[in-house]
Amino acid sequence: MKSTATQYRAQGFIIMLVLVAASAWGQSSTNPVFAARAQQAFVRAQQDWAAHPEDAAAACALGRATYDWADFATNAAQRAAVAEVGIAACQQLLARDPGSAAGHYYLGIDYGELAEAEAPSIAAYKLIRDIEHEFKVAAELDEGLDYGGPVRCLGLLYRDAPGWPISIGSRRKARELLDRAAALAPDFPENQMNLLESHVIWRQAADAEASWQKLKALWPVAQTNLAGAAWEVRWVDWTHRREVAEGDFRKAFKRNLGP
Numbered sequence: 001m002k003s004t005a006t007q008y009r010a011q012g013f014i015i016m017l018v019l020v021a022a023s024a025w026g027q028s029s030t031n032p033v034f035a036a037r038a039q040q041a042f043v044r045a046q047q048d049w050a051a052h053p054e055d056a057a058a059a060c061a062l063g064r065a066t067y068d069w070a071d072f073a074t075n076a077a078q079r080a081a082v083a084e085v086g087i088a089a090c091q092q093l094l095a096r097d098p099g100s101a102a103g104h105y106y107l108g109i110d111y112g113e114l115a116e117a118e119a120p121s122i123a124a125y126k127l128i129r130d131i132e133h134e135f136k137v138a139a140e141l142d143e144g145l146d147y148g149g150p151v152r153c154l155g156l157l158y159r160d161a162p163g164w165p166i167s168i169g170s171r172r173k174a175r176e177l178l179d180r181a182a183a184l185a186p187d188f189p190e191n192q193m194n195l196l197e198s199h200v201i202w203r204q205a206a207d208a209e210a211s212w213q214k215l216k217a218l219w220p221v222a223q224t225n226l227a228g229a230a231w232e233v234r235w236v237d238w239t240h241r242r243e244v245a246e247g248d249f250r251k252a253f254k255r256n257l258g259p
Contacts, residue, residue, distance in 0.1 A: 034233045035072040042069035042082070049089055056100060059093035062086055063106025070113040080117035086110035101142035105150050108134030132157060132168060147188035148181035155181060159198055171202065187218045187225070189238050196245050205253045212249075212257045215242070 045065035049058040066086025073079035090107035093100055108131045115127040135157065138150035155177030161169035178198055182191040192215040199208035223235070249257050 031233070031236070034236075037229070037233075038065070038069040038072055041065045046085065053092070054096070056093055056097060056103070059089040060100070060102040060106055062089040063093075063103070063110055067106070067109045067113050070110075073117075076117040080114055083110050083113035083117060087114065099141060101138045101145050101150070104134045104141065105138035105145055105153075108138065108150075108153065128157075128161065128167060143180070144184050148184035148191060151177045151184070152181035152191060152194065156194065159201075174198065182214075186214070187222060189215065189218065189222050189226075190234075192218065193238060193241055193245070197241070197248075200245060200248045200252055203252060205249075208249055209258050212245075 042062075042065040045058070045062040049055070049062045052058045063086045066082055066089075070079050070082040070086075073082060087107060087110045090103050090110060093103040094107065097103065111127050111131045111134065115124040115131065118124040118127075132154065135150050135154040138145065139154060143151050155174045158168065158170045158177065159174035161167040163169040175198070178191070178194050182195055185191055192211050196208055196211040196215055199205075199211055226234070246257055
């Protein structure tokens with residue numbers, strides 16, 4: 001069995017993977033243009049929420065802007081400080097309206113940013129259950145939110161976490177939830193990308209090729225529908241992840257993905 005310290009390190013890494021997959025910003029975190037945009041959006045969201053603290057939309061916007069900006073943090077202390085802002089906004093929203101799916105969703109993601117900042121530690125380890133809870137509640141309230149975001153994030157959490165008795169990981173649950181996210185928003189690149197990457201990880205060649213074909217088919221339409229400055233950072237990372245997945249498939253199965 002892993003040592004306690006090793007388990008904490010693993011959990012911190014799991015959260016990092018979940019957040020990268022959820023926000024798709026991993027490869028762009030050093031881009032100064034994207035960083036400036038995220039910071040400006042975070043500052044504006046803070047100002048809007050401060051001016052309208054009872055406004056649910058303002059709280060959710062701050063929760064979203066928090067995890068976008070936290071991805072550009074240069075150290076753990078900065079990441080934690082940013083995460084706490086979004087957590088506070090979402091918690092205040094949920095105290096007034098516990099039925100807010102977006103409040104639970106963004107709280108779960110911001111908890112993830114905090115866990116990454118605090119890892120390795122007991123506090124980060126314990127946050128895993130809080131993250132799971134928030135995503136589960138969000139999914140029960142509105143599973144289609146953010147292109148299937150709650151079930152997508154929950155699926156990634158189950159995929160990347162160690163299994164019982166160390167943690168909550170479950171390939172069965174991960175597969176069910178990632179499939180569900182793709183069913184909810186079949187034209188959203190992130191959902192098929194997650195399935196492609198997962199099938200390669202699980203050494204499921206036929207399923208990986210099927211996801212690859214769906215991803216290729218939706219790609220040009222998504223580039224038209226998901227256009228503009230707000231989507232640029234995601235396309236940078238989706239393109240990178242697609243190339244990595246091709247290479248990982250080639251290494252795993254000694255052949256190229258289909259045409």
